[in-house]
Amino acid sequence: MLSSLPIDRVEAYRLRRPLGAGGMALVFEAVHEILGTEVAIKLAAPHVCRDPTLRARFLNEARALIKIDHPRVIHATGCGQIVTEDDAPILYIIMELLRGRTLRDRLAAGPLSIDEARQIGLQVAEAMCEVQRHGLVHRDLKPENIMLLEDGAAERQLRVKVIDFGIAKVPAAAAPVRWFPTCPQSAELLGQKLS
Ligand SMILES: Nc1ncnc2c1ncn2[C@@H]1O[C@H](COP(=O)(O)OP(=O)(O)O)[C@@H](O)[C@H]1O
Numbered sequence: 031m032l033s034s035l036p037i038d039r040v041e042a043y044r045l046r047r048p049l050g051a052g053g054m055a056l057v058f059e060a061v062h063e064i065l066g067t068e069v070a071i072k073l074a075a076p077h078v079c080r081d082p083t084l085r086a087r088f089l090n091e092a093r094a095l096i097k098i099d100h101p102r103v104i105h106a107t108g109c110g111q112i113v114t115e116d117d118a119p120i121l122y123i124i125m126e127l128l129r130g131r132t133l134r135d136r137l138a139a140g141p142l143s144i145d146e147a148r149q150i151g152l153q154v155a156e157a158m159c160e161v162q163r164h165g166l167v168h169r170d171l172k173p174e175n176i177m178l179l180e181d182g183a184a185e186r187q188l189r190v191k192v193i194d195f196g197i198a199k200v201p202a203a204a205a206p207v208r209w210f211p212t213c214p215q216s217a218e219l220l221g222q223k224l225s
């Protein structure tokens with residue numbers, strides 16, 4: 031997968047290995063070439079990069095994820111676009127790297143116990159409360175988009191993160207800020223109309 035990509039780095043990150051793919055994107059593990067820090071980078075599929083509506087939707091995901099900083103929701107730290115030598119744009123989102131597997135992969139290995147189902151359900155509900163608090167609607171909650179994390183926690187303790195806000199409903203941006211080239215306060219003091 032990596033060898034067929036027209037790029038092997040994004041900003042200062044070197045793409046290391048594929049982590050997964052969905053209908054809209056490929057996700058890679060990547061490492062910062064100077065700092066050695068690891069991240070996940072979501073690259074929009076070529077059909078997404080070419081279509082203005084899908085491009086806007088992809089960038090909406092970055093806008094949603096940058097806002098949320100919560101242990102049950104994937105967090106993004108940046109996004110951008112690379113233009114390849116053949117002039118093809120590739121949109122990307124830089125996210126925290128999650129170690130683990132999706133709930134879909136877990137279910138393929140056998141049914142959940144009642145305790146596992148309870149823990150997963152509660153944590154997904156917590157994630158959705160946080161998402162709702164930001165005025166967002168995920169709209170694509172399914173086992174592929176729920177990650178079960180591997181970490182040092184006690185074996186019976188599951189940790190869950192909700193990923194993939196690719197078709198989330200993001201509230202319209204607040205009314206654009208109007209910037210005044212000159213100092214607005216003095217204009218107000220002089221009683222001038224600013225609009
Ligand atoms: N931050 C991440 N860390 C590790 N793996 C990830 C991460 N984000 C996504 N993945 C993997 O990549 C797959 C596709 O990512 P996703 O965001 O769901 O893309 P799509 O919008 O195309 O469905 C996921 O099902 C998961 O296996």
Ligand SMILES: [Mg+2]
Nearest residue numbers: 052174175194
């Ligand atoms: Mg997905």
